[in-house]
Structures are given as structure tokens and as C-alpha cells.
Amino acid sequence: MKDLLTPRERFGLLVIDEPQDRVPVFPLITAHAARTAGISVRDYYTDGAAMARSQLVAQESYGIDFISFFSEVGLVAEALGSQFDYPEDDLPLLARPRWASIPDLGHDPNSPAESGHVPRLADPLRDGRLRVYLDAVAYAYEARGDTVPILAYVPAPFTTAQQLVDQEAFLLGLLTEPERVKGLLAYATRSIVRFCRAIVGAGGLPILVDPLASGSVISAEHYREFALPSEAEVIRFLHRYDLDVVLHICGDTRATIGMMAETGADLLSIDRIEMADVVAGAGQACRIIGNYDTSAILLADPPTVEAAVAEMVVAGRKCPRGFVAATGCEVPVETPPENVRAFVRAARQAGRNLDYGRRRN
Amino acid sequence: MSNVEYSDPRPARVGFDEWMELFDRVPDELIERYHYYGNGEAWSKYLFPPQTFAIYGMRHLRRLKFDNSLAALRMWGFVQNETERLFRARQTGRRVIATMGDLGAVPVIVNSFPHCVAFYPDCIWWTPFAMESRVLFDAAAELGVGDATCFSRAALGAFSKHSYFPNPDLVIASTGASCDDYSGVEQLVESLAPDMLWVEEPMRCDARPARPLEQLLVKEYERVVERMEKLTGHSITEDELREGVRRANRVRKLVARLRELSFRDAALAALEMMVVEFGSLHYYSDMDEWTAALEHLLATAEGRAARSERVLPEDALRVVWVTPPADPLFLTYVEDAGARVVGTEYVINQALEMMDESKPPLAAIAESFMAASLIGTSKARAQSVIQQARRYEAEGVIISGILGGSHCAMEGRLIADYVKAELDLPVLEFDVTSPSREVSRQIGTRIDAFLEVLRSRR
Numbered sequence: 001m002k003d004l005l006t007p008r009e010r011f012g013l014l015v016i017d018e019p020q021d022r023v024p025v026f027p028l029i030t031a032h033a034a035r036t037a038g039i040s041v042r043d044y045y046t047d048g049a050a051m052a053r054s055q056l057v058a059q060e061s062y063g064i065d066f067i068s069f070f071s072e073v074g075l076v077a078e079a080l081g082s083q084f085d086y087p088e089d090d091l092p093l094l095a096r097p098r099w100a101s102i103p104d105l106g107h108d109p110n111s112p113a114e115s116g117h118v119p120r121l122a123d124p125l126r127d128g129r130l131r132v133y134l135d136a137v138a139y140a141y142e143a144r145g146d147t148v149p150i151l152a153y154v155p156a157p158f159t160t161a162q163q164l165v166d167q168e169a170f171l172l173g174l175l176t177e178p179e180r181v182k183g184l185l186a187y188a189t190r191s192i193v194r195f196c197r198a199i200v201g202a203g204g205l206p207i208l209v210d211p212l213a214s215g216s217v218i219s220a221e222h223y224r225e226f227a228l229p230s231e232a233e234v235i236r237f238l239h240r241y242d243l244d245v246v247l248h249i250c251g252d253t254r255a256t257i258g259m260m261a262e263t264g265a266d267l268l269s270i271d272r273i274e275m276a277d278v279v280a281g282a283g284q285a286c287r288i289i290g291n292y293d294t295s296a297i298l299l300a301d302p303p304t305v306e307a308a309v310a311e312m313v314v315a316g317r318k319c320p321r322g323f324v325a326a327t328g329c330e331v332p333v334e335t336p337p338e339n340v341r342a343f344v345r346a347a348r349q350a351g352r353n354l355d356y357g358r359r360r361n
Numbered sequence: 362m363s364n365v366e367y368s369d370p371r372p373a374r375v376g377f378d379e380w381m382e383l384f385d386r387v388p389d390e391l392i393e394r395y396h397y398y399g400n401g402e403a404w405s406k407y408l409f410p411p412q413t414f415a416i417y418g419m420r421h422l423r424r425l426k427f428d429n430s431l432a433a434l435r436m437w438g439f440v441q442n443e444t445e446r447l448f449r450a451r452q453t454g455r456r457v458i459a460t461m462g463d464l465g466a467v468p469v470i471v472n473s474f475p476h477c478v479a480f481y482p483d484c485i486w487w488t489p490f491a492m493e494s495r496v497l498f499d500a501a502a503e504l505g506v507g508d509a510t511c512f513s514r515a516a517l518g519a520f521s522k523h524s525y526f527p528n529p530d531l532v533i534a535s536t537g538a539s540c541d542d543y544s545g546v547e548q549l550v551e552s553l554a555p556d557m558l559w560v561e562e563p564m565r566c567d568a569r570p571a572r573p574l575e576q577l578l579v580k581e582y583e584r585v586v587e588r589m590e591k592l593t594g595h596s597i598t599e600d601e602l603r604e605g606v607r608r609a610n611r612v613r614k615l616v617a618r619l620r621e622l623s624f625r626d627a628a629l630a631a632l633e634m635m636v637v638e639f640g641s642l643h644y645y646s647d648m649d650e651w652t653a654a655l656e657h658l659l660a661t662a663e664g665r666a667a668r669s670e671r672v673l674p675e676d677a678l679r680v681v682w683v684t685p686p687a688d689p690l691f692l693t694y695v696e697d698a699g700a701r702v703v704g705t706e707y708v709i710n711q712a713l714e715m716m717d718e719s720k721p722p723l724a725a726i727a728e729s730f731m732a733a734s735l736i737g738t739s740k741a742r743a744q745s746v747i748q749q750a751r752r753y754e755a756e757g758v759i760i761s762g763i764l765g766g767s768h769c770a771m772e773g774r775l776i777a778d779y780v781k782a783e784l785d786l787p788v789l790e791f792d793v794t795s796p797s798r799e800v801s802r803q804i805g806t807r808i809d810a811f812l813e814v815l816r817s818r819r
Contacts, residue, residue: 203415
């Protein structure tokens, strides 16, 4: 059935608390787009035009409601000096973090860079592969920005910090050197804000992604102390532009779902958590994006995917501020396209709003 | 009110990226200060830069040039979030009334009723250009109105989608001596908006006395009042209508002064002035906040004039612009090429004319509407152009037609002939074509050549 609204029109209604013609459909297609376009994964994350073209192909061929750029969570850390390997047909791998131990960058996020104690911030036009994202956003925006929202995942400060320092040292530092961790987070935050600003200038809507702040990695207490404040700072910056901010944290977020809403995020993208818990913890404050199992989309057969997605969409109707039918995390690169199609088909069908457009006077 | 420090840079037209730099300097307190509907909720803030609206699809903003003042930023932010504002109006219990076709009169009545918001779907005609998109035209085409019709057909597409404004509580459609293309659009809207009131617009004609026509209009407006009373359950008083006229006049007075400062002193550029003039139609769905935004803009413009600061060079070529360009990029283009606009005939004279507050309100609205460009002859429009050209010593006239707009095809040449005959000024006519990223080479060359001719006549 042909859609009445474009994805952009649909998203526009969602974020002003208005009903849509159907639920927006958003399997989180990132590097899987390379497969759709028939290019190598490395080409996808090293060439902005290739990344954009892949996403455009995926968006059109699957009929999804967003274009979303992402490769891996080390993006900003790389721009700040961590080293990554680029396998031919796989995602970048952290080869050597910038620091072996947590550096002392001071506590004041606004002064040290100028005082010479802190290394310079990332330049979105020059450092690492940040430019790849900006090129991709600009390309896709020119191509389809009138009809489809263009999103760009930005690793949050907490996740970025873990890619800047030896991961074990970082996690230990949460207990033993909390002030140094906060200094590092402040440093990462400033670069991330810069990058977000550049994405906004290119026409993209940044999505904050903080998978290493998941309950699968850290405790709720550590989330509140370390991850939440820096997420909130980036979100505050984006709210200066009145942008509707998505915070994506995959994994188990049962213990932190309420705190995720405290960041000020407008939409929460969630993974391993029951919808009832999401609604209870954040449903009044945020629209919810979620949360079909990514193992299932990779491994199940299309009828199984279809049935489960339809069930998820029905459960999603309980989200008072609105719901986007999505996967809980990235669609794996090797996911069979017929499974993605099954996801999209089921979400569109189950999510159709038969009352759309009727008078509500 | 103001402990917040922010001072405007020297007046200039700046591009998209430069506005982002300027926005970095805007303190959070200022962003928090401005709200529509007098509401304190976060959603009613509107002081945001072009980047915000570009991200939500307004791609053309990346190519326009904007005034660099805080007042202009406020104006643009306010205007750009009108779609959300209309939905919020409904969410907060206001009645949303679509007024169509008459461009300026009926909203004076509608806004006199408490908790009622009037808006013109007609103004959606800019959206395809702002988004560089055919989405709304395609939607209109599916309902039977294709490219042979004026760009105002975008309104039909918007009605069909229910996503550009909430389903109106009532549609008040004016027709008669009006744009024939748009009357066709209105007829098709009727099937999408079951609650529709038709209002007849009389044709102004030198051979006929005006008084009976005004009386006809008053009768029509009485029907509007009656229908609004039925809708709202509110019996409106003469004093409330009088207050409505007074508030509308306040806006018109502000606009008149801004026109003078811009046409005479180049205090504001053509793009901002087009937005200002069209604000007199329905105040971008919040009359009080629009009035405040205009006062802010006027204070900026007065300050510039007092300091002899101009947003465009003193030696810019002076042109009068006839018919609003559906694609605002034309205004940017012409100004970049060394001209400035010193007069406009945007077919909305009826929304700029002051209403006589000593008269009964409906009679005052009717009398003012009888000045409408829409309902008169091409000669009358030409006279308005000639008058402004004389007043501001214009060196040329630009007539931008609408591809598919049938009255444009007829009128452009006639207006050009009148102007040439009376003033001996060069006139450029062209049709604005479909939404595009840039001014077409062919039209760009014609504009360049035209301005060269004006320059050579100095």
C-alpha cells in the first residue's frame, strides 16, 4: 500500500506529539548498507560518497523511514588520536588507544585546552574519518533531504572515552580515579559537541550513541555519575538548535531507563528491555525507538521475523509519546535482505493508523 | 528585560554558515526569552537559526542570504516553525480556521474571536521551493491538479496529507473576483474539508460605484461572523471586532513603516521584507507574537536608519518587484547582482491598507478590502507600481510570473506596457519555474542583462 506521508513528514508529526499515518520504520541499517550497495565495508566507512550512496540504496530498496550514518563507536576517539585498523571487509578495529592509562586532563572542561595541558580538540574537517560522515550527510541531504530525515550517529563521551584509553584501565578508573575520568569525559565532550555542530551544519540530525554506557557494561550508579552528565551536556547543546535528540543505548538498560530520560533526550532508542519497563521508566517523557532482537533478524526466517515484529509494534502502541519500529541495535552486516524486508513489511502493516487524517475536533 | 548582552554586528546579508557562527554568540537566555502563544513550554520557543529548519527539510535556506540582526533571526525562527505552531494551537485547545483566497481580510474577523487562530493554506505555495521538493505538487497532481496550475496548488497537496497543519475546524474560502487557479484548488479542498464556508469577493470596476460592493462584502462578513459564532459558541460584540481591527491595524502600521525604511533607506533587504509583508495576511498564526517580532524588527531598522547604516549598498540599482516570487532565491540573486527592491506589488495590497477605525468594523474591513489588487484591473496594479516607482525613484521593474498561473500570463505584459508607457522604465518579465537549487542559467542571464541595462542608463 502506498504511503500517504513521506518519512520526513511522518517524523515531523512524531516529534510534535501528533499521530502519523503509520509507525515510522527504522531497522538500524548502518554498515549493512554496504552489502545492499555491493561495496566493501571498508569502502563504506572510508568514503563519504560511497557511504551516502549505500544508505540511499538501502533506504529506497527497503522502504525505511530514515537514513542513518554509522560505522563504529571509535569514530571520535580516532579523530583524537586512537589508532584503528581497517579490515578489508569488516568494521574498524581499535588497534591502540590514545592513552594506556587515564591522563590527567584537569577538571575544568573550559580551560585546559588553552592552557596547554590538554591536547587539541578534534577538527571535524581534518581529523580521522569525521569528514567521511560529513561528506555522507551532505551528499544524502542534497539527494533526499526533502523527504527523508538524515541521521548521523555520534559516539557519546563515555563510549568515546573508553576508546581513548585502555578499556580495562578506564573501567578500573571509574573506581580508582573518578576525577581523571571526568576530566577525560569533559575533553571528549568538547570534541563531540564540535562534531555535532558540523553535522548540524551539513544538514544531519545527530543521534547520540552510548553503547558502552549500557547496563551490560557498567552499573546504574556509574551511569549516573559518569555517562549521564556528559550525554546531557551534548543534548543541551543540540537543544540550543531545538533539535529532537535520539539517545541510543543498546544492551540491557533496565536499571537506567529512567535516567536515560533525565538526560533530556527526546527519543530513546533501546534494546534489551521489556516494553512495559520502558513505558514505566521513560514513556511519559520520551518517544521510544526499539527494539527487535538483532540476533533474530540475522538468524531467523522471514515469517518468524514478521510475526515478532508485528507483536512488537502492537506493544509499541502503549508508548504514550509515540513509537518507532526499530531493531535494538545495528542490523548485522550479513543479515539476509529478505529478513530486513520482512521486518519492514510487518512494521508497516501492523503500524498502520486507520484513523489518520480523520477529524479530531 | 535585558541583562543579557548581545549586540548586532554591522548590518549585512549573511549566508547560512555565517548565521551559524552568529548563533554561537546568542546567549541561552535570549533563546529562552521568546515563546509563541505567550506559553512557557519548551515547545513554544522559536529563536533558532536556519540550520534548525534546514535539518527538518528546508533545504533552500542553505542558499539564501539573511539579515544578520537578532530581530531578523527572531522573525525567521517564528515564521519557520508555523507548522508546529498550528498543531500546538490545536493541542492547547484553540480553534484552527483555514482562510483561503482573500489574503488578508477574513483573519481580522476570525482572530477577533477568543482562542481562534486563522491561517492561509495559500502560503504553503512557498513550501515546495523552501524544501526544493515536488512532494506537495505530486500530491496535488494525484488529486487532479497538475503543472498547468499555479504553485498555490501546493495547498491542495497539504490538505490531503494532514501533516502541514491540523485538520481545520472550519475552512472559509473566498472566491469570485479572485485567482481562478486558486478557486479551482478551493473547490477540490471542499472534498477534503467538509466544513467549508464560501465567501463571495466582488470585482472592483471603475464603472461601478464602490459602495454597493462594500455592502455586499459586509453581508458576506456577517455570514462569516455568524458561522464563527456557531462554531465557537461565542457571541461576538462590536467592541471585540473593533479591537480585532485595531490590532490588525497595528500590524499594518508597523509594516508600512518598515516598507518605508527599507525602500527608502535599505534598512532591510527584500527577502525579509517579503516575509514582513506577508505577515499581514494571518500574522503567522500568532498575532501578538508576530506584532512583537515586528516591533523588534522596526526598532532594528529605525536604529540603522538613524545611524545611516544600510544592509545594501547605497548605489544599488533600484527596482520595483511585481508579484511575489514563489522562489525566494530570486530576491537573493537580484540583490547579489547589485540591485535592491524599492517597491512591491505582491497582490496583497488589501492586507497592507489601513482600516478606518471610526467605521463599524465589518464596514472598515470591507472598505479596506476594496483596495485589493486581486479584485481589480491590471491597470490598477500597474498604477500602484508606477506610484511606488516614482516615490522611490526606481530605475526598473521586475515582474516575476508564476508558471501555470493563468492570470500572470495575462497580466504581466499589460502591467509592463503601462509602466513603460508612463515612466519609460525598462521592465523585465520572467516566469518562476519549478522548485530548484538555483536560479536557472537562462533566467539568471536575463536578470544580469537587465541590471546591466539599468546600470548603463545612469
